[in-house]
Amino acid sequence: MLFVGDLSEGDLKLVKAIQQLPLPTAVILGNHDHGRDHSGAVLRRQLTLLGDRHCGWSLRQWQFPPIAVVGARPCSAGGGFHLAKAVQAVFGPMSVSESADRIEAAAKQAPSQWPLVILAHSGPTGLGSDAQSPCGRDWKVPALDWGDQDLAMALDRIRKHRLPDLVVFGHMHHELKRGTGLRQTCVQDRFGTVFLNAACVPRRGSDSSGRQLCHFSWVEFLDGKLSQVSHRWFLPDSSLAYEQILFERATPLVTQC
Template structure:
């Protein structure tokens, strides 16, 4: 049985180009996931991502709404992405055999809030209804496939410190800024089948009020792994001056997650640095 290899791109904020595509072309992942905030509503970038030649899943973030309260830009983004957008739905492929479920689109974190744009497109939806949609989508994933939940902002319940995976870091006091509907959905799912992996972005790795970094890789007591992929900016240089590009990376064997990491590649796809989740590391939640 060969491993399934999944590349995950954190918040792009417009930073995507030929170097990123060249790295993917060399790595040839089985699927590519985008956790939102592709840009501030730049439809050209959305179209470019939608045309990538890989099994693809995208969840749109708050910046993708383009400051358009009418929902017009959101509708255009959704039309360009088609079935690649997984908000409140299941996205799966026969090959690779992965079941992927999307959370609430357009999230800005902070508990539960529907923007005017999201309401214009999807209608008024309560916290309970949002959680119900996520749970129903997850129920359709075959048990012999990995179950990945993908959202723009992660769930509440992962800590309330500034460096927590979804901790508010831009002003005091530090609070849990995660999505409550996603947390409720994950709790309900955990009674039947906990997800193997929950991947999200939104809360940037570099903290706003210090030089510290956010905690971004962890596993809970049910065995679910959590990954915050929002390394912003995604490109830079290391201490030796070498250009680096960031992707997060997950590997599965059967339905089991066997590897989860942040990776920094050279433009010719050489792995230069890696931060891996220890397999037995658990958090008290």
């Protein structure tokens, strides 16, 4: 299970709950997670509780299932590159190129035969500059690309060694401001990497029949390859109520002679 950040405004309840989950998890903290604290104290407490579950600028991996997760810059607010004061207090000052270097270095540690997932709070630049783009600014005119420059730089560098299978992020809510529509949440670039925006806000709600629902972005791998990406809404008993398939890899046609 991957968490794309903005768990709270510095509250530790959800962090403690994640700590208790009996399954492999990886977390990247978002710009809201350090609250209004610029000293880094709140951020340090969260990082201490999460331990190696937090993968900012680092590699998290499991053998069962075999998957490598590389974290991008923690606590990003999008908009190019801005290092939050809390992040500077904990990790020290850093340039956009140095941040990209750290992401690339973590990716180089990943086993080459395993699927590579990049986990970020904000997605990279380069996915479009319209309000409905995966990282498009929708709260102010004109709309523009609000992605992270360091993540885009890191992806360019990583592609020289291998192709990331999936980049998953949040931050930019699916529903656009002022009820102007919905965001495009899944795209595949010309290299074959799939980009997934998982920021369905709020995650819990109800349908027209009054049934309570909980949203998850869902990804499946088959034989080490990304095979399906979807948004799914589950009922309280964990049964699937709705599914929106966003990406599905074509199955090669097998013929017999």
